[in-house]
Amino acid sequence: MKTPTIRRAVLPGVAALALALTGCAASNEGGSDETGGVEAGTLSGQYTVGGASSQEAAQLAWTTGFADVQPDVTMTYEPIGSGGGRENFIAGGYMLAGSDSYLKDDEGELTDATERCGGEEPIEIPNYVSPIAVIFNVDGVDELKLSPETLGAIFAGDIKQWDDEAIAETNPDADLPSAPINPVHRSDESGTTGNFTNYLATRAADTWTAGELEVWPKEFGGEGAQGTSGVVSAVTDGKNAIGYADASQAGDLGKALIGVGDDFVGPTAEAAAKILEVSPKAESAGDNQLIFDLDYNTEESGTYPIVLTSYLLACMTYEDQAEADVTKAYISYILSDDGQEFAASEAGSAPLADSLQEQAMAIVEQISAG
CATH class of the missing domain: 3.40.190.10 (Periplasmic binding protein-like II)
Structure with a gap:
């Protein structure tokens, strides 16, 4: 069983909400065909990831919907907060994590995450806008x-x-x-x-x-x-x-x-989605990172300015083939049309724009074991 080395309690009510979502997933036409090149139904195991509590409702939808694509995989998301998610990811407890801010080196987080990922800068891609x-x-x-x-x-x-x-x-x-x-x-x-x-x-x-x-x-x-x-x-x-x-x-x-x-x-959700259209990519962004500095000063009509762009943190290369395959397949499902639409219906998030979705998928497709 894949579990983090640093563990914290899951918030109450998660199990009940997961049961409620099971019926929703069943009507989701079998999930998404977007699996990052990993054949549907070929993976297995139990994996625990976690991080930003803002993603809790969406992650419940995604973990449930992913079970339709990979029925022998059990994904559990712990909504312990962004700081805890980054901490667990850097420590190697989570193979991927959710964070409501991109990694910076003010306290050495980006350097530590790069070291955790074998010297390669970590993947940082938006998966949730709300x-x-x-x-x-x-x-x-x-x-x-x-x-x-x-x-x-x-x-x-x-x-x-x-x-x-x-x-x-x-x-x-x-x-x-x-x-x-x-x-x-x-x-x-x-x-x-x-x-x-x-x-x-x-x-x-x-x-x-x-x-x-x-x-x-x-x-x-x-x-x-x-x-x-x-x-x-x-x-x-x-x-x-x-x-x-x-x-x-x-x-x-x-x-x-x-x-x-x-x-x-x-x-x-519609008003929130507009801010990414007027916001620049962060100057520090590397090839593996789609990170943005939001334009809070916008006066664009119909734009809601207080927006959370939540990211997924992952490695480009994993030592374990199974972790690489599950990470790749799970993130690909999240980014797919089915995944984004399911989160929008269950969690009220704004689906990623097509161009952003394509850029993120191009990065995730490179995940491998080595």
């Missing part, structure tokens, strides 16, 4: 419009009341309560936090002064919660609460409209 929703549960408020500057001030702890004039200015028709704001953030190291704070640092530098970071700054206060599901639960159960989470897991919570140019845009 809006980060600003979720809220505020008495008497069904719609909430926030400018980037106001959003930054709320999470920095400088705007403390819901009827503050900065919130009232963009919500003249809302019955804002005279009540304290309860801001909820991730307590664990999180790529979602990294993407969210990167947006704030870019668009609201006057009110959000902490910059981009994956661990929440204690001096800004607020309530911490573990993982995406923890933030959603805290906002759901809290009073006059606001938080940030992958939109696919926001459920029936209110989702704020964010100021973009002269408009306020909601976190739909």
Whole structure:
């Protein structure tokens, strides 16, 4: 059994959701023909991978759908967070991992991952694009419009009341309560936090002064919660609460409209997908890496700016043939039309653009054992 050397607990409810998805997969016309050249039905074994909790719902769909393509393979995804996923991948515990940010060398992660992959730079490809929703549960408020500057001030702890004039200015028709704001953030190291704070640092530098970071700054206060599901639960159960989470897991919570140019845009998959069309590839990207620096300053109509582009990390070469074949086949399924459509229907993600899909597949097809 392939299991990671560094293990953490799987979040509650995963098993139940997996059972629910089984019926969906059965109606998915047998999964995808895209197997990266690995013949369907020829692989076997049990494999555990993991990482970004934002991918949890999509990964449940993918692991279930992949079972139609390779019925003798059991894939399990542990939603332990981006930091944990990268840590396990670098340590060799995961043969592939999910991360809500691409590898950088600020703390030597890219160098360590390259060493783990036998001296070759790791594969980094986008597999999941979804809006980060600003979720809220505020008495008497069904719609909430926030400018980037106001959003930054709320999470920095400088705007403390819901009827503050900065919130009232963009919500003249809302019955804002005279009540304290309860801001909820991730307590664990999180790529979602990294993407969210990167947006704030870019668009609201006057009110959000902490910059981009994956661990929440204690001096800004607020309530911490573990993982995406923890933030959603805290906002759901809290009073006059606001938080940030992958939109696919926001459920029936209110989702704020964010100021973009002269408009306020909601976190739909379609609006989120548009930002990659206007964003440049990262300057540090190598031949094996499709990584992007999102253009948070865009004023493109209908574009939602707070977007999570989640990546898969893998090696180009594996010592074990079975790991190479399963990694290649599984990622190929995720990137296929069937895989992307299944995740869109089950997790609310935005399917990758055709050109991006093709570029990613060209990289994955090179995975081999050596």
